[in-house]
Amino acid sequence: MGEVFAGRYELVDPIGRGGAGAVWRAWDHRRRRYVAAKVLLQSDAHTLLRFVREQALRIDHPHVLAPASWAADDDKVLFTMDLVAGGSLAHVIGDYGPLPPRFVCVLLDQLLSGLATVHAEGVVHRDIKPANILLDVTGTGRPHLRLSDFGISMRKGEPRLTETDYVVGTPGYFAPEQLLGAEPDFTADLFGVGLVGLYLLQGRKPDSRALVEHFVTHGTPAAPEGIPEPLWQVLAGLLQPDPQARFRTATGARKALSAAVEMLPEPRADEAPVEIRDQLGPLPSGFGPEGPTGPTDTAAPTTPAETPAGATPAAPGPTPAPGPAPAPAPTPTAPGLAPAPVSLPVPPQQQPPQPHYQPQHPLSPGAAPYAAPYAAHQAAPAPTVAPMPSPSETGSFHLPPPVAHPIPSFEQAPTSAVPYEQAPTHPYTARPVQVPEQQHAPSAPGAAPVRRPGPPPKVTVPVLLLALICFAVGFWALAQT
Incomplete structure (x- = not known):
């Protein structure tokens, strides 16, 4: 495959x-x-x-x-x-040589139609030639042309990717202004269309240099042999060396071509039809x-975008219980991650109890960052736990369900046994030194009362003197009434 x-x-x-x-x-x-x-x-x-x-x-x-x-x-x-399986215009010329004028007019009309849309988008193709014009397989029916290869095309106003001293394109299909270093323009593509028309009518690559020299020296030449005069007038308007004298738009050239077709002679009775065959083999x-x-078709990965809408993925089948097996092979990790440790199997009678998931802190010595989530997939599974599923097609891993762990205590549990009624104090309750009243339990009946210390003398004496003065003033006020 x-x-x-x-x-x-x-x-x-x-x-x-x-x-x-x-x-x-x-x-x-x-x-x-x-x-x-x-x-x-x-x-x-x-x-x-x-x-x-x-x-x-x-x-x-x-x-x-x-x-x-x-x-x-x-x-x-x-x-x-x-x-597109019909090959290019070069394949058709290789099979038939010069093509009938009406057949050529159909091809040129389709080429100008596509080129008008390309120019309407502000794009200059810059490489109009027979090898870049492809054909669909239509047999002896009406041909269907496709303009391709926009590798050196550019939008008008975009920066050029070549120096001004270099010309990009195919030799023999350059417009004269391209050889002089002019900025790419739509009229340069139309010059290429004229050369393609000559190629189809004559069955050989035209000599563009000699053609331009003849136009400059002697003006528009007469129609070459085998080319009808109305059709030649359209091609001559496309091949003018001066861009200002050339057709300015593909739409204008297409209108002139449509008028020329009406003046062409009818095809001969013995004219063989042109067949566009499959050229790919x-x-x-x-x-x-x-x-x-082959097997590649059945094993081809299916991306999420390929899954039909509304389809439900099939549930995985039952996984057989793991049995004694040699050491598991290390699972490949993602690029940039350290490999997770591999645990060797221990006989059941010597294997110590291990928690289901023990990640290392990423900042602890010897721990690789982001390697902890993959450690659970490397350890040997316990006899009562089903084996981990394999990684998915996208490289992700299915994590096991979370395991409930006891809430950590802030204090060490008491080591001595206590009665059921006297449960240890909750970690969030205040300590006895913060609330002194909570450390005294109610006294038993018949026990001697506990003597509590009073306020200091520095506070008691001034308070008593102030109370005595207030009492005297009040007594004196009552005596006056």
């Missing part, structure tokens, strides 16, 4: 290769379908920035093949898109139309 990337995309076989990455046919385990996956080969800063730009492009158009999703796994990154062994057929 192929390599499973990020737990979801299983690489099947390579179907293409570019300057920055390889394109694979891959099986999407989540959506259960085949997709095209572009795997980044380099990891330098410029390539990563271009990858971020390309995977962030989201354009929904029937004639644009934009990235649909992306994933990262260690030092590799990829993004996926729809799988059969699937390798271990894969079928419904995905992998």
Whole structure:
């Protein structure tokens, strides 16, 4: 089976290769379908920035093949898109040579339609060429074109990732202003569309340098052999060396093309139809139309997002009781965590009683941080406790139910036996020295009264003198009445 990337995309076989990455046919385990996956080969800063730009492009158009999703796994990154099996325009030219003018007009109309949407998003493709224009498998029916590979595209106004002395693109499909270091513009893409049209009508790569020199020196040339004059006028408007004399928008070029089609001659009766066939070939062994057929398909991990809505996970079956077994293997810990200690089995007659869970304090000497929660899974299970469940698919652990422990006491329990009625004092009650009255029990009948000390003389004498004066004043007041 192929390599499973990020737990979801299983690489099947390579179907293409570019300057920055390889394109694979891959099986999407989540959506259960085949997709095209572009795997980044380099990891330098410029390539990563271009990858971020390309995977962030989201354009929904029937004639644009934009990235649909992306994933990262260690030092590799990829993004996926729809799988287009009909090959590129280069495959069609390799099979049939020059194509009929009406067939070419259908392809150019679809290309300009997709390019108009791309330009409406403010994106300049910068690499319009036959290899980047793919076809769906339609047989002898109407072709369906998809514009792909936005690896060097950029939005107008974004900073360039190359120096001004360098030109990015495919040699032979540069617009003249690109060679002069001009900022990327929509008209440069339209020049590439004109070159693609010549390629389809002539069956060979056009000489763009000689064509531009002829336009500059002699003006617009006559229509080449085999190209109808109405169609050539549209292509000449796309191939003007001066961007100001060129079609300004893809929509304008599309309207001119639609008018030219009405003036084209009808196809000949002996004209063979163009068939778009499957160019990817059969699937390798271990894969079928419904995905992998080997054990990888059944053992593929199911992420939470893959679980159908409303489905209830199956309950785990009964776990057999543990029997005598050799020393358990250490459970792998998460990256960055110290390995938990492993306890060797002790014979039952010599095994001391141990608590179910004894974590170490993370700051105590010799204790690894965060290793305590995993210690309970390393110790040998007691005979009366069911074995711990295995780690889940996401790497987490199921903790056992909490064990009730006695509440710690703040004082040491009394060692001498006391009557049931005289329970030890609760830790939160006040001590006798704080409340003196509580340390004297009621006296027994017939016992001599306990003599309590009175106030000191320094307090008693002034109080008695003050009381005597008050008594005299009161007596004198009564005598006057």
